[in-house]
Amino acid sequence: FLTAEVFKAQAAKGYQLVHEVVATEQLDEQVQAIVEQILTTGPQASIAAKQLVADIVQAPEDLSERTSQLIADLRVSEEGQNGLKAFFDKQPAPWIKSNKE
Helix, strand or coil: CCCCCCCCHHHHHHCCCCCCCCCHHHHHHHHHHHHHHHCCCCHHHHHHHHHHHHHHHHCCCCCHHHHHHHHHHHHHCHHHHHHHHHHHCCCCCCCCCCCCC
């Protein structure tokens, strides 16, 4: 943003401005794969993660204490415990909808 340089997608990836670069014809498939991955995350943990990102942007002070506490709280929450149990039991987490529904 300092130079207003125009650059291609591969350069954006090299600058770590984007995570992935795919061909146009692969875009829908890649978006679907990412959506499916996001849908496997715990809903409350996702909300907390988004709030943490917003907090970091708004309050640049050291948030390591808050982050550590948030992770600890989420891990012992009902959702966190259900997710851990599912992981250790090698089962889908309760919030993941099966294809049978």
